[in-house]
Structures are given as C-alpha cells and as structure tokens.
Amino acid sequence: MPEMSTLWSSIEELFKQNSSSTAYATWIESAKPISLEGNKLTLELPSPLHRDYWTHQHLDQQLVEYAYEATQQDIQPVLILEDERQPQVSRANADQADATETTPTFMKETALNPRYTFDTFVIGKGNQMAHAAALVVSEEPGVMYNPLFFYGGVGLGKTHLMHAIGNKMLEDHPDTKIKYVTSEAFTNDFINAIRTRTQEEFRQEYRNVDLLLVDDIQFFANKEGTQEEFFHTFNTLYDDGKQIVLTSDRLPNEIPKLQDRLVSRFAWGLSVDITPPDLETRIAILRNKADADDIEIPDDTLSYIAGQIDSNVRELEGALARVQAYHQLMHQPITTDLAAEALKGLNLANASDAITIPVIQDRVADYFHVSLKDLKGKKRKKTIVIPRQIAMYLSRELTDASLPRIGNEFGGKDHTTVIHAYDKIAASLKTDTELQKDIADLKEELRR
Numbered sequence: 001m002p003e004m005s006t007l008w009s010s011i012e013e014l015f016k017q018n019s020s021s022t023a024y025a026t027w028i029e030s031a032k033p034i035s036l037e038g039n040k041l042t043l044e045l046p047s048p049l050h051r052d053y054w055t056h057q058h059l060d061q062q063l064v065e066y067a068y069e070a071t072q073q074d075i076q077p078v079l080i081l082e083d084e085r086q087p088q089v090s091r092a093n094a095d096q097a098d099a100t101e102t103t104p105t106f107m108k109e110t111a112l113n114p115r116y117t118f119d120t121f122v123i124g125k126g127n128q129m130a131h132a133a134a135l136v137v138s139e140e141p142g143v144m145y146n147p148l149f150f151y152g153g154v155g156l157g158k159t160h161l162m163h164a165i166g167n168k169m170l171e172d173h174p175d176t177k178i179k180y181v182t183s184e185a186f187t188n189d190f191i192n193a194i195r196t197r198t199q200e201e202f203r204q205e206y207r208n209v210d211l212l213l214v215d216d217i218q219f220f221a222n223k224e225g226t227q228e229e230f231f232h233t234f235n236t237l238y239d240d241g242k243q244i245v246l247t248s249d250r251l252p253n254e255i256p257k258l259q260d261r262l263v264s265r266f267a268w269g270l271s272v273d274i275t276p277p278d279l280e281t282r283i284a285i286l287r288n289k290a291d292a293d294d295i296e297i298p299d300d301t302l303s304y305i306a307g308q309i310d311s312n313v314r315e316l317e318g319a320l321a322r323v324q325a326y327h328q329l330m331h332q333p334i335t336t337d338l339a340a341e342a343l344k345g346l347n348l349a350n351a352s353d354a355i356t357i358p359v360i361q362d363r364v365a366d367y368f369h370v371s372l373k374d375l376k377g378k379k380r381k382k383t384i385v386i387p388r389q390i391a392m393y394l395s396r397e398l399t400d401a402s403l404p405r406i407g408n409e410f411g412g413k414d415h416t417t418v419i420h421a422y423d424k425i426a427a428s429l430k431t432d433t434e435l436q437k438d439i440a441d442l443k444e445e446l447r448r
C-alpha cells in the first residue's frame with residue numbers, strides 16, 4: 001500500500017488536471033485525508049453540502065479511478081464530516097445496496113414525483129447554485145435558507161428540484177410531513193374551505209407540515225384573499241422552523257400585486273435563478289434520459305437533438321420521446337437523419353428560427369436605425385432609449401428568458417431596468433397608437 005500523503009497527492013493531481021480551477025478549489029482542496037487503513041481512504045469534508053456534492057457528482061467514483069490509475073490498487077473512499085464520529089460509507093461502496101432497494105412506500109403515498117430526485121437531476125452552469133441550495137435545504141430544513149425560492153423560465157427544473165428536496169427528506173426521515181401544491185391548488189383549496197366552512201381543516205392541513213412546497217407562485221398575483229391566507233400559513237410554518245420552498249417564473253418583487261409583506265418575507269431566505277442549460281448539459285440530460293428509458297442512440301444524434309432545442313428541458317425530453325416513437329414506427333435504427341426527420345414532423349421551432357433575444361435586438365435596431373452597440377449600451381438619448389425599451393419589452397413577451405437574463409443580454413443591465421422598460425412600454429401601449437403600430441409591425445416581422 002502506498003503512503004497516505006503520497007496517494008492523496010497523486011489523486012489530487014489527477015483531479016486538478018481534470019477539473020476547472022473553481023471546482024478543484026471548492027470540492028477537492030477542501031477535502032482532508034484522515035487515514036488509510038487497508039484499502040479505505042478516509043476523507044474529511046467540511047460540510048454536508050460537500051459530501052452530497054461528492055456523492056451526487058460521483059467524485060467518489062472518480063477518486064477510485066484516479067487512485068487505481070496512480071497505484072493500480074483498489075482504494076475505496078470513506079467520506080466523513082468534521083463533526084461526525086460515525087463515518088459514512090461513500091456511494092461508490094453503497095451503490096450495490098441501493099440498486100437492490102425497491103421504491104419505498106412513502107414515495108407511493110405522497111404527491112411527489114418519485115422520478116424527480118437529486119440522482120436524476122443533471123447539474124450544469126445554469127442550475128448549479130439552485131441544486132446546491134436544494135441539497136442544503138434537504139439536509140438541514142428550516143435552518144439556512146428559509147424560504148428557498150427558485151425562479152426562472154419554463155421547464156428548467158424548478159419543480160424537479162423542489163420534489164427532489166421532498167424525496168430526499170422522506171428518504172432520510174420517512175415520517176416527514178410534506179405538502180406539495182401549485183399556487184392554483186392552494187387557491188382552490190382555500191376557496192373550497194370558505195365555501196364549505198372548513199377553514200379550520202384547511203389550516204390544519206397546511207400548517208402542520210415539516211416541508212411546504214408551493215409551485216408557480218406567480219399565480220398568486222392579484223389574489224388578495226389567497227395572499228392573506230398564505231401570509232398566515234407562511235408565518236406559522238416559519239415561526240415553527242419548518243421549511244418552505246417556493247418557485248416562480250420571476251422574482252417576488254416582479255409579481256404583479258404581490259403584497260409587500262409577502263415580498264419581504266420571501267426575501268428572508270435565498271432566491272436562486274435557474275437559467276437555460278448550455279449545450280453540454282443538454283446533451284448530458286438527454287443521455288441520462290435515454291439510458292433511463294433504454295433508448296439506444298448514438299452520441300452525435302443526441303448532440304443534434306440538443307442543438308435543436310436550447311431553452312426548455314421539457315421540450316428537449318419531448319423531442320427525444322418523439323425520436324424514439326418515430327424509430328419504433330419506422331422500424332429503423334436511431335440515427336441523426338432519422339432524428340432530423342422526426343423533429344421536422346413535430347414542426348418544432350427550429351433553434352435557428354426561434355425568436356431569441358439577439359434576433360429581437362437585430363430587428364429592433366434595424367427598424368429604428370440604431371446600432372446594436374447603442375441598443376445594448378448606456379446612452380440616454382431618447383432616440384436610443386425607446387428602441388432599447390421596446391427590445392426589452394419584446395424579449396419579455398416573446399421569449400422564455402428570465403428578467404436577469406434579458407438584462408444580461410443588454411450589456412449586463414440589472415433586472416430592475418428590464419422591469420422598468422417593460423412597464424413603461426406596456427403603459428404607453430394603452431394610449432400611444434404609433435407605438436402600437438411599431439410593436440405590431442415588429443412582432444409580425446419576428447414571427448415571419
């Protein structure tokens with residue numbers, strides 16, 4: 001057996017060569033080798049978040065490979081936390097036990113989707129922080145980030161992460177009481193409770209849980225009575241140290257007519273943006289899905305599909321299902337040509353035809369005879385400011401991009417600038433006929 005420090009240095013070196021410097025600094029440098037007994041290398045990690053990251057990102061399995069590469073020996077990591085006496089056997093060792101487990105009963109009895117777990121969630125740049133925060137919350141609910149608020153465009157995994165928190169808490173503590181609802185279901189339950197005079201039962205149901213998950217709270221907009229009730233639900237749970245997780249397509253202060261006291265409460269915890277996955281992440285998501293569904297598909301075909309849909313994971317999964325169905329129908333192996341044929345049939349907005357922020361910027365700049373540089377710049381001249389605001393307005397109207405992302409595409413402006421632009425144009429549109437015509441012309445041009 002090699003000496004522990006020599007072994008660890010070689011492993012570290014291999015991690016360094018194969019990771020980004022941030023990843024290396026965050027996850028590897030923070031690990032401390034404690035002992036090497038037999039083939040068990042015990043590593044101490046600084047927090048539960050780190051250990052989760054190690055196992056969910058399979059760093060432990062990577063370590064086994066690197067150790068083998070360096071020493072030709074089978075080294076197995078044991079991951080422990082600073083304050084933990086009982087070491088946790090890493091996932092690399094635990095895999096076998098996991099594989100034989102059947103779906104626990106709790107998963108069948110809750111409204112949670114058992115498929116939406118941390119294991120099935122692919123981490124990429126756009127969701128890394130949301131994923132890490134979700135893990136922390138599932139490990140230590142009600143402590144660090146309460147409420148935890150996910151926001152971002154359609155089909156980007158907000159619901160998935162929310163369910164993953166619930167599924168993990170149930171896995172760790174099967175008695176956990178969890179309530180998952182959409183904001184519309186909460187509203188309907190509340191209205192029904194008033195109608196049938198069962199408000200007390202309603203309160204019992206919502207205020208006696210350990211974890212409350214409310215999806216798509218942008219639909220609380222303009223609903224005064226529901227907001228009032230939710231305010232009290234929130235306070236009770238929060239005061240009892242129970243975890244609350246919320247999702248929305250935008251930040252709380254951008255939800256129309258959401259009471260200030262709710263906006264400020266939602267800001268007590270952590271708000272995390274989820275942005276669309278980059279190409280690599282999209283390919284990884286498709287690969288996972290194809291493997292899970294036993295679909296045989298070459299890498300270049302997956303890359304092709306991932307190249308066609310760039311903003312919505314739900315559509316990405318739909319495209320794969322479409323290709324699979326086409327393959328079964330045609331009795332032909334899945335190839336890139338077959339995929340192209342299948343997606344053509346779907347009449348999907350081809351990524352190159354889709355309305356994107358750069359396309360909008362191009363057309364608006366042309367239409368008003370301003371340069372792209374000015375459109376994205378900071379000049380305050382009216383002849384530039386109005387086209388800029390119109391381009392922001394159209395980006396909000398015609399794409400799924402979140403406000404922060406739109407701000408980013410306009411030279412790194414703050415999302416509040418985008419809100420201001422949107423509101424300004426929306427208000428002017430009510431009376432300004434010239435503007436109405438400009439917007440209608442531009443929309444028509446963009447959709448052509």
Ligand SMILES: Nc1ncnc2c1ncn2[C@@H]1O[C@H](COP(=O)(O)OP(=O)(O)OP(=O)(O)O)[C@@H](O)[C@H]1O
Pocket residue numbers: 116120121122123124127153154155156157158159160161216249285313314317
């Ligand atoms: N990073 C990811 N890894 C694996 N699957 C993902 C990922 N992101 C999204 N998905 C999948 O994409 C689909 C849509 O995700 P989800 O419903 O969570 O989106 P959402 O952000 O809640 O959308 P909406 O705003 O429409 O409610 C789900 O099937 C989910 O499992």
